[in-house]
Amino acid sequence: MSITAKASNYLDERTSISGAVKEFGRKIFPDHWSFLLGEVALYSFVIILLSGTFLTFFFQASMTPVEYSGSYVPLKGVEMSAAMSSTLDISFDIRGGLLMRQVHHWAALLFVSAIGLHMLRVFFTGAFRKPREINWSIGFVLFVLAMAEGFTGYSLPDDLLSGNGLRIIDGMIVAFPVVGTWISFLLFGGEFPGGDIVGRLYSLHILLLPLIVIAFIGVHLMFVIIHKHTQYPGPGRTEQNVVGYPVLPVYAAKAGGFFFIVFGVVALFAATVTINPIWSYGPYDPSPVSAGTQPDWYIGFADGALRLMPPHLETYWFGYTWSWNILIPVIILVVFLAVVFAYPFFEAWVTGDKREHHLLDRPRNAPVRTAIGAAGVTFYAVLWAAASSDIIATHFKVTMEGVINTLQILLVLGPIFAFMITKRMCLALQKKDREIVLHGYETGRIVRLPGGEFIEVHEQIDEFERWQLVSFNDNAPIMLRPNPRGRITSRMRARANWSRFFFEDRIAPVSKSEHMEALEHAHH
């Protein structure tokens, strides 16, 4: 027996792990680039863990004032917190420190972007439908946790930019009447900025949040294995099977290689592009605020919401100031996130569809869902753009007020237009699919008939392609029927209305008889 065989035998006799490995190794994963986005998120997270561990060796999560004496000249002798000073040391005096900081930060940006893109893929293909609604919720929580990880992380160095960010958070907290000020004092250990916040954020950042993230990733992946992977519709793919490669050896080898590719991309960025140059921001001090102060991109939508709010909205009630210019954006953001969280359950309620779905929808075949997604993306994008309103103003030589007013209008009208345009586009694409199934595709070959008439020859598509175009879920609006007790409740009415909203305009897939008839026609 070879040494590896002996070793594995040794292990197996004591753990009976081979059964699990065999079982897992036989899992099939379908191959499509968009299925790798979640993996990118996972790998970025691993990179974050590795580089973050390195940073903890040198970072001091303390706000004790020290006089900087490292090698960065423009800050020599300047008083700053130990957190800032140790971050400067990591950047300038510890071998490989700056590279690791940049790996950590770039990987963090990639982590959240990959999660976002992964969520969009899942949304637009309807992968969240039964039985995967819960996994959508878990993924959503991961998205929120990732944002929290990011925010707590970039606040740690106690530099001017992150201090300005914390100031905004503090402002949002104290905007809550009655409890706000108390919470703020509790969080910061006294009046902002206090001397505790960095240490507290550090505990969250390296202990609590990563633990929860790991736990949720574990559950998330377990569900992926239990549910098996979804697949795009195609020849031989049904709701009952999965067409692809087994985890062992093909998929695992590919995934392992892919990890290093992602790591390589992050390392390349980290080695060549500056990220978060805290040395040019300087240490935090509550008095200066820099022009162009922005959060990392994934917090941008929240900053944008604050910027788009018209000013001077305040009321005095019961002896408290109600700062609507802060409360309203907070409410809007919470509602937005709640809608993202709840969408799968909502759609399931509207369709009343209790079947399991393992075949993905092509986005065009669910026009209203796709349109809702487009509206959501637009809404988010406008908020995101608003976070850089000042930079838009200077770079496109327009006025700041103009940018803000335009974005305010876009925030309301943009999603509506996006919805209408996307829905129309989906329906048009479906119509085209129908057209192709019924009359074939245009070959570009023009033939002159004996009578002098010109026609273009249409070619029928093969049955595999046809299958793809005709087999999709066709939801019709539900009928409003009295329940067994002969009543129509308002809940039922609401559901019928939503169902009409979703499925009123629809293009039915070509049926067999329609297809036969069309073929008949073509032969004459």
Next chain:
Amino acid sequence: MRKKNVSSLKSGRRRPAVSAALLVLGLLVTGGAYAAFSASTASAEVDLQSQQVITEGQKLFAANCATCHGQQAQGTEAGPSLIGVGSAAVDFQVGTGRMPMQAQGPQAPEKPVQFTDEQVKALAAYVASLAPGPSIPTADQLVNGNVANGGELFRINCAMCHNVAGAGGALTEGKYAPELKSVEAVHVYEAMLTGPQNMPVFNDLNLTPEDKKDIIAYLEYNKNHPSVGGLELSSLGPVSEGLFIWIFGIGAIVGLTIWITAKSN
């Protein structure tokens, strides 16, 4: 915070000294205190006192500036009076290409400089000859500052408009504070001294000549030391970083995922 107090204390202490010095100069030098300063300007080749230079400046002024600023620089509806703005303001405005202004707008933008250095100095000499005002700093007013102190002063006094990394920033109604990476030291000094357009004046009581020197040292340091972290992405911070990750990061990753999955088929 603490540092700020120190510097204002410092300038508070300086104040009597500076005014006394000015007073003495004013008494000693006939022809105005201004003359004493401008005798040793940064570009020593042009003597701003010389009548010949002033006359030359007057001619240039009449031809290029008088339509807006008036024949005697007394001001018109199209441009403010230049009496008392001093040679520093002219050197800044013309030396950075802002003047002669081409079109009304929220802010006179920088353009390619239209005059030779001698002509700029001649214009400055002419305007300075009309009334005393802040003069062009001497070369030794621009060097040997303390970089660290300059950084702190910059963050406290300038970053709210010019961005902490000097990348520039937006103001209201289409006005903006320009980026400072490409500005010459002498123009930085003059900008602080004269407060062009929407920028406040930082006179010697706000920021002592020593403080100004420090700020210049800090800006010069940044100019000569590109970021140790690699490409700076215009020093715009998280916005350009976010765009970078979405365009190049996600772009590269998606490209690679497509490549990987295409390989197998």
